[in-house]
Amino acid sequence: MKGRFIVLEGIDGCGKTTQINHLKTWLPQSGLMPPNANLHITREPGGTNLGKQLRELLLHPPKEESPKPITELLLYAADRSQHVSELILPYLNKGDWVISDRFSGSTICYQGYGRRLSLEIINQLEEIATQGVVPDITFLLDLPITISLQRRSHRNNDRIESEGIEFLTRVSQGFQVLSLQENWIRIPAEEKLDLVTQRIENELKKLRDKS
Numbered sequence: 646m647k648g649r650f651i652v653l654e655g656i657d658g659c660g661k662t663t664q665i666n667h668l669k670t671w672l673p674q675s676g677l678m679p680p681n682a683n684l685h686i687t688r689e690p691g692g693t694n695l696g697k698q699l700r701e702l703l704l705h706p707p708k709e710e711s712p713k714p715i716t717e718l719l720l721y722a723a724d725r726s727q728h729v730s731e732l733i734l735p736y737l738n739k740g741d742w743v744i745s746d747r748f749s750g751s752t753i754c755y756q757g758y759g760r761r762l763s764l765e766i767i768n769q770l771e772e773i774a775t776q777g778v779v780p781d782i783t784f785l786l787d788l789p790i791t792i793s794l795q796r797r798s799h800r801n802n803d804r805i806e807s808e809g810i811e812f813l814t815r816v817s818q819g820f821q822v823l824s825l826q827e828n829w830i831r832i833p834a835e836e837k838l839d840l841v842t843q844r845i846e847n848e849l850k851k852l853r854d855k856s
């Protein structure tokens with residue numbers, strides 16, 4: 646793959662969207678990208694047209710038709726499979742850069758640690774869904790769960806966000822474990838926005854210096 650694949654992960658309310666919006670303008674003029682490479686911003690679930698429909702089914706299902714845990718896992722895997730085939734892989738092969746709001750790590754943490762589904766099965770599904778695509782760098786925007794709950798107290802929470810504190814605690818523990826295992830870059834996300842931004846920019850500059 647000629648391009649670069651950057652992923653942001655973290656619990657709900659950690660500020661991924663704000664940081665990605667900043668990167669969208671900063672990165673193309675940072676001098677870090679090759680002049681002919683384009684930047685694509687995407688997300689999971691919902692990075693493709695098919696994925697948008699899966700996102701609705703996952704996050705706002707019709708009443709009484711909530712997906713069961715295994716169904717939920719398979720729908721996230723289906724979303725990722727389509728996302729990788731239709732968008733991520735073709736762009737990376739072209740030499741473009743892709744930033745994704747969530748990727749495989751979210752499935753491991755939410756469905757694995759949160760729902761307590763088998764990590765072995767999840768890893769097998771991930772192998773199929775990702776076709777071997779691995780991020781060049783993953784940022785964990787690390788936010789204490791109390792702040793996540795505070796930040797989201799005034800907004801309409803979707804099905805996953807409404808799961809409650811025990812589920813969120815397990816997800817958050819999952820992110821701690823996985824970020825260490827996978828050498829993700831951990832950024833404390835309760836800091837001021839500018840500081841979080843600065844840290845992400847610095848890490849991306851280091852990535853260039855390594856290559």
Ligand code: TYD
Nearest residue numbers: 657689690721747748751752755756805806
């Ligand atoms: P996100 O788009 O970050 O939510 P929002 O934009 O509303 O802040 O993520 C949607 C939800 O999907 C989030 O609660 C995490 C969940 N999710 C999983 O449970 N498993 C997954 O594999 C992914 C990608 C997301």
